[in-house]
Each structure stands twice: as structure tokens, then as C-alpha cells.
Amino acid sequence: MEEYKKILNRRRLALVTFVLFSSIVLLFNQLYLEETITNPTVHGFQFGLLVGLEGIAIFMVIKITRTLMDERKIQLMYNAEHDERKVYIKAKAGQPMVLILSSILLFAAIIAGYYNTTVFFTLVGVVYFQLTVTVVIKMIYLKKM
Amino acid sequence: MRTKIKELRKENKLSQEDLALAVGTTRQTIISIESEKYIASLPLAYKISKYFNRAIEDVFYLDDQL
Numbered sequence: 633m634e635e636y637k638k639i640l641n642r643r644r645l646a647l648v649t650f651v652l653f654s655s656i657v658l659l660f661n662q663l664y665l666e667e668t669i670t671n672p673t674v675h676g677f678q679f680g681l682l683v684g685l686e687g688i689a690i691f692m693v694i695k696i697t698r699t700l701m702d703e704r705k706i707q708l709m710y711n712a713e714h715d716e717r718k719v720y721i722k723a724k725a726g727q728p729m730v731l732i733l734s735s736i737l738l739f740a741a742i743i744a745g746y747y748n749t750t751v752f753f754t755l756v757g758v759v760y761f762q763l764t765v766t767v768v769i770k771m772i773y774l775k776k777m
Numbered sequence: 778m779r780t781k782i783k784e785l786r787k788e789n790k791l792s793q794e795d796l797a798l799a800v801g802t803t804r805q806t807i808i809s810i811e812s813e814k815y816i817a818s819l820p821l822a823y824k825i826s827k828y829f830n831r832a833i834e835d836v837f838y839l840d841d842q843l
Contacts, residue, residue, distance in 0.1 A: 707798055716818050717806040777815045 636710050637700065644696045647689045654686045674745035674752055681738070717777060725770040734759045778816045780837050782807070785829045800824040 741755035809815035
């Protein structure tokens with residue numbers, strides 16, 4: 633369990649770094665908004681995405697910090713992460729690959745947003761559809777198994 | 778695949794969460810195994826049987842063995 637505690641600490645450090653970095657980006661974006669903005673919709677999406685990710689990261693930092701204070705919670709978190717049924721369901725829903733693909737598509741969408749709004753919306757639509765299908769499949773399997 | 782986990786758990790006055798914690802899985806997985814929705818892998822079946830000091834075939838058995 634000591635090794636897992638180290639992993640959790642490293643994870644927390646990475647998340648705190650992300651929160652600090654994204655805060656700087658958001659602040660920079662707000663201060664120099666006039667110069668960076670090209671398309672209000674695309675910019676709004678990027679801003680919202682970053683704020684959303686930052687919110688999730690802060691939530692995860694709080695969750696990990698609370699977990700690290702209780703040995704039983706650490707064991708429960710470890711079990712939840714390594715639970716064979718959950719791993720099986722995730723694999724069945726194709727979650728690992730979908731998350732990688734969605735991240736790449738989202739990154740491509742952000743880049744495309746600077747050049748073409750149609751491509752941007754198409755890519756975001758694909759990501760949305762892909763994630764929705766994965767969540768639905770996962771829920772079906774969670775109910776079935 | 779049928780299982781006697783529920784009976785063994787009640788015999789030992791053990792909650793699903795306690796058993797899950799002891800064998801390194803989640804309460805939901807124990808529920809699924811007990812309700813025979815999910816078939817435990819060999820390592821997990823071995824861990825559960827070992828926890829109750831039983832042989833695997835005493836805890837898990839096929840329908841036709843009834």
C-alpha cells in the first residue's frame with residue numbers, strides 16, 4: 633500500500649501543477665482577451681473546457697488529500713481502481729481507447745478552431761457522440777453485470 | 778456459476794464491504810457475484826475461498842452439480 637500512496641502523491645502533484653498552469657493560461661487569456669480572440673464561440677468553448685478541467689482537477693486533489701488521511705479509504709480507492717469487474721466493463725465499453733481518441737480529437741478541434749469553425753464543431757460533435765456512446769454502453773454493462 | 782458466498786458471509790457475520798476489502802475488490806463486485814450476474818476470475822475466486830478457509834469447489838460450483 634506504500635507504493636500506492638506514492639502514486640497518489642505523484643498524481644496529486646501533477647493535478648496541482650495542472651491547476652496552477654491552467655490558472656495562468658486563463659488569467660493570461662482574460663488580460664489579453666482582445667488580442668487573442670478570433671472567434672467568440674471557439675474561444676468560449678476553450679475557456680469553458682479549461683475551467684471544467686480545472687474544476688475536475690481541484691475536485692480530484694481534494695478527494696486524494698482526504699483519502700490519504702485514512703488507511704481504509706486508501707484501500708477502498710485501490711480496490712476500486714483495480715477491481716476486475718470494473719476493468720472488464722471499461723474494456724468492454726472501449727473506454728481506454730475512446731479517452732485517448734477523444735483527447736486527440738479535442739486537441740485537433742482546438743487547433744482547427746483558429747482556422748475553420750465548421751471543422752471545429754464537427755470534431756467537437758464527434759467527441760461528444762463518442763463519449764456519449766461509451767457512457768451508455770458502460771451503463772448497460774454495469775446494469776447487466 | 779453458482780456460489781455460496783452469501784451463506785458463508787452470513788455464517789461469519791460479515792458485510793459485503795468487509796469481504797470486498799479483505800479480498801481486494803469492491804462491494805458492487807461482491808453483490809454481482811452473489812447475485813450470479815458476474816463470474817469471478819480464478820484469482821478472485823481463490824482469494825474468496827481462501828478467506829473462508831474453503832476449497833474453491835465448496836464456494837463456487839456449476840449448475841449441473843446441484
